Amino acid sequence: MKATVSLTLLFLAWTASADVRPSAAAADSPTVVPASGGGGVPLIFGHFDDLDAIGYRGAEFFISGNAHSYMAATPLANDGKWNVTPDPTTAPYTTRAIVHTPKNARKFNGTVYVEWLNVSGLVDASPDWVHGHLQIAREGAAYVGVSAQLAGINQLKNGGIAPGDPVRYAPLVHPGDSYSYDIYSQVGQAIRDGRLLGGLAVRRVLAIGESQSAGRLVTYIDGVHPLVDVYDGFLVHSRNVGAALRESPLPPISVSFADIRDDLDVPVIVFQSELDVAFGTLLTRQPETRSGRFRLWEVAGTAHYDEYGLTIGLTDIGDGQGEIANLAAMQDPPTVPDPGLIECALPINTGPMHWVFNAAVHWINRWVKYGTPPPIAPRLDATSPPGAPVVFAVDEHGNTLGGIRTPLVDAPIARLAGSGNTGAPGGPPTSMFCFLFGQTVPFDDAELAALYPSHASFVSRYYLAGVSAVNSQFLLQPDADALLRAAVQSDIRR
Helix, strand or coil: CHHHHHHHHHHHHHHHHHCCCCCCCCCCCCEEEECCCCCCCCCCECCCCCHHHHCEEEEEEEEEEEEEEEEECCCCCCCCCCCEEEEEEEEEEEEEEEEEEECCHHHCCCEEEEEECECCCCCCECHHHHHHHHHHHHHCCEEEEECCCHHHHHHHHHCCCCCCCCCCCCCCECCCHHHHHHHHHHHHHHHHCCCCCCCCCCCEEEEEEECHHHHHHHHHHHHHHHHCCCCCEEEEECCCCCCCCECCCCCCECCCCCCCCCCCCCCEEEEECHHHHHHCCCCCCCCCCCCCCEEEEEECCCCCCCHHHHCHHHCCCCCCHHHHHHHHHHHCCCCCCECCCECECCCCCCCCHHHHHHHHHHHHHHHHHHCCCCCCCCCECEECCCCCCCEECECCCCCECECECCHHHHCCCEEEECCCCCECCCCCHHHHHHHHCCEEEECCHHHHHHHCCCHHHHHHHHHHHHHHHHHCCCCCHHHHHHHHHHHHHCCCCC
16 A cells, blocks of 8 residues: 555656646636638648648638736846746737647647747748748647738738738737737636537647747746646747847847747757857857757758748658658759749759657657656757857868768768758849848769768768757657668669
8 A cells, every 4th residue: 555655646746747847827718719711721831731641620710819928027138047027907809820630639649849930031921830830740649730920910801022911811910019928828828628629638738939929928928838837848949039028019038139038847848040149149058957948959051041942841741751852952052932922043952850850859849748858968069159150160061060960961971061052033022031041052073972982872871860869869769760761762872
């Protein structure tokens, strides 16, 4: 009997330390209704939407409530330990959320990834769903994309670089981005309350977001998260400075660069490309400890966004064709990822972001569920002289040294850079985003011959690089297997 009691206490202690957090203040609980009307199809730009092929179904909901903005009780310090309070005055809102869940409810693993949809192009986009949808589906997790910001709502109602649907989205009302943080909290609360996932039992709610959305998450983590018990962990993809806490027409509260606060009760992974490291002038680097709740991953050979996110990932159903397409694109990379919309001066990056991002998705869930922290990643070999741009050390092929390594940089067939691209002369205005897409410079025949005497030697080196990446825990075995199959099927040095 004593042994049984002891084992029970041990089990309860374990669950408390891993998957269950102490209770704190919940966010306000909003009203949730299914979206309907108009064209009948949820609108989202650059989205993987072949849900049936991965065993998922989709839905869209309108979420309404009264949101707070936030005030700073003290100046916002660079250590991220902010003292923020909600403004008691609220503003009404109605936003929307896209929901993807497994068709077979028994496959749901209890985790929900909640993406703060990106509005850098003044339209709701889902970069983290595109890059991470296969891993989310492999896990059996759910996905929710949140229209947290005013620009996304405006585009849905009025159109922009993509068509809107003024009939379907007529009910949407957004009071401004000062209220975006509480809107994001309230959508998370609706997930926790079980009103967005059709009765699925939710155990973990994880926040994800890329680029501008990552800046919003930094401000959320440092200022809002200590006030509300909504998100169990954060995957912050391509952060720079944090976003403003309040914006005009309210009295603005801007944010200078801040660390992720080191007194958090939940885990955070910051995932950075080469361009993000360069833009951040190494400011994103902050201390880690093996027992701490912060990890920084810097990935060699990556741009802020890339060929997988722009094209391949939009149709990748996990049958291995994505890896084959990416390897082919490394040999013949495109300069026009989206004709008529984006035309770049140089071939864009075809690097390993997607595959390492899958590992980050895996690890943030595992960290929250079991309390098992991810490995501490090596930093990119970079220096930042005072007043000068970041300089990366490179190998004889021009690929950056250090950081998280993969077969794409350790068995290279091209130089993969995170920066150096621009819009093509005479291209559409949206081509200004090409600076985010990096470069791919394929090796010529002589370079390939010097590296790989035969196709078998290329495949062997690719295989060994994959083994090393899996052993270091920054590449998942299914992805290593798919990358190897693509290498075997390729015509490199045949």
